[in-house]
Amino acid sequence: MILRAFSKALIFTWQFSGLMHPDLNITLFSNYVRRLFNDVIYEGETMSLIEMKEVLKDYPLGKTIVKALRGINFTVERGDFLSVVGASGSGKTTMLNIIGCIDAPTSGTVKIDGNDITMLNDKELTKLRLYKIGFIFQTFNLIPVLNVRENVEFPLLLMKDLSKSEIRARAEKFIEAVGIKEFIKHRPAELSGGQRQRVAIARSLATNPDIVLADEPTANLDSETGESILELMKNLNEKEKTTFIFSTHDQRVLKYAKHIVRLTDGKISD
């Protein structure tokens, strides 16, 4: 707390001391200073994995502004299995996109593992997505020209800090875990929807992310496959302590959730 107060005081002093040339971009500079202290401030402190404060998200739609999120405040702890529910257009996907660092809030703060994502540049956000977040999307899933193993290996290769054998071992471990080992050399076009979703899950887990974001993961699956995938995620959540956040309409998903966040018109209603 003392350190945080000190850093805020420093930023304030820096901004208003008059030492900086007025033409300099003060916001950017102060952001830099804040980022500099970010790690120091949060190092060793107990904190939530995800923190959203007063998050607003507006989308311009022609001449009107659509308010997708209207002041979201909530936290997600490590190892949670959270389901975000709500009617279509309630802001579920927008919230997930912001948590996944693929969209930015109009205002408010979003911290992922202590990193204020509104302060990060594209390179840093990309790195954050690579190391801390796994995605399971509703429809767009896999790289069509790569086979199952190569798809799972893809983010591991991007990390550049793993050996070839380690990458291979990790990929095969998760492919086996999602039960598609026999399709390891198949390309996405040769797999069913459920199998593709399993590959996506394997890929999202292979990097050992802190958070897995799944946007309606069962929407395109038959009930049996959907159940088996949810079961798989539940097991991984329990074994690996991976945090799962779902957005869903599917009532079946809810029974797996530890917590449920209900969104109505861009606000948490429950």
Added chain:
Amino acid sequence: MKQLIKIAWRNILKHKGKSIVIGTILFLGSFLMTVGNGVISGMDKGLQKNIVDKYTGHIVLISSEQQEDNVIFSQMGKPVEIIEGFDGIKKILDANNLIDKYLPVGKEFVMLFNEDGEPGYTLIMGVDFVEYQKMFGDNIVAEEGNLLKKNERGVLITTKQREEFYDYYNYWCVPENSQAVEKNLSEDAKLNVKNLNIKRDIVFMGFSEKNSALDIRTKIKGIVKFSSLNSIWGHINFCDIESFRECFGWVTSNDINAELSKGQQTLLNIDESNLEALFGGNMETIEDNTPHKNLPEDPSKTDSVKPNSFKNQADTGVRDSGAYNIVFIKLKKPEDIDKTIKELSVKINELKLKCRVISWKKAVGQIADIAAIIRAALFGFVMLLFFVAIIIIMNTLSMTALERVSEIGMMRAVGASKGFISGMFVFETAILSFIFGGSGIIAGIITTEIIAFQNITTSNDFLQLLYGGDSFMPLLGAGDVAAGIIQLVIVTILSMIYPVLIARKITPLDAISRE
């Protein structure tokens, strides 16, 4: 890197249609660029070979009084100024190690006299023909009659000029002691074969805006043809240097030393601005009974001539070893043109010689200009190909990028950087460029070799300029192939910039929005 190449290669295979379209453009573009480079290079070398080796040498020395550089195809009536002090010039040319050989000549327009009709004009070059052959080899061949021998007087008419003389003045030139050869007659002459007005000698007179001198009748020794670019150089006829000097009144130093009568001296001393005095009542009648008494009996033995100003000659007392208005200079190494011009210019300035040196391109004037224009047009054509190829490839790649928003967005979502996405596109285009563009270059090289092997010849003026001679000899050196590769790389880079920018801008959100 390996992953990038793998994804790029598989994307190429996956999008076969687009890959083939891009590949075909790259193939055709690089093929045409390579052949174009070969044509440009062949033309360059051809011009060098034909004009430099056979007509002008690398450097041309002219009088410092000469205003226009274009002394070969100068404007009619505009004389090419006479080079004074050739003795001194000869010394610096002999002393220069970069010079292989040189040939002084006289070149001017002459008036042709025709007993049966209007007078005409033609270009004539006075040379020591044996020396000319030493300098320029066998670029002139006798179609009828013979070439000029050592010290032989006479004129050589080109086939082109003979046809023009027939068209304009209605006579057909043949060498002395010979008849018209039917197979060599022009189409028009053939129609009138029985009534051809045959001429075996020709009367011409030096003619320019500055002077008109003696008319001389000279025997036609041969009808000649240039081995290449005859349609251009065929405007120039040849005669021995002494006949040339005589008809222009470039008199020998023997004339200079002549003792002039009082009357002649008075005439020479008349102020040029007061020529009316010549016709004044007080003018002394001039009796000149020995107009050419000082001309040597054998003009070839003359080693001293001087331009036609007796007055200046008398004043300066300079003795020249010959009067010429152009000196063609060949170098040991063609690349030394600029260096030699510089060296000679320094020497000329030091010794205060009344001459200057120019490159062959300046000396041939519009011929080099036309060649440069054709070359520029070819280069422009290649650039147009470049441009079209870039636009088509850019468009196709941009479409590919936009069609792959989901894939690219997903890659970005799972941690691929913008650099990775750029790399993917760069590798895709580079692989296509390497395979198809490389094949195009190889095909271009093979085609160029085949064309050169075919020895395609032409008598068309424009094509001769385009070919740099009378045969189409595209030529590809290592530099041209390297230029082709560089052009291909430039096309590849330029065509991928915009699609890469599009791809880099694709965000995971774009992918989701599209879904």
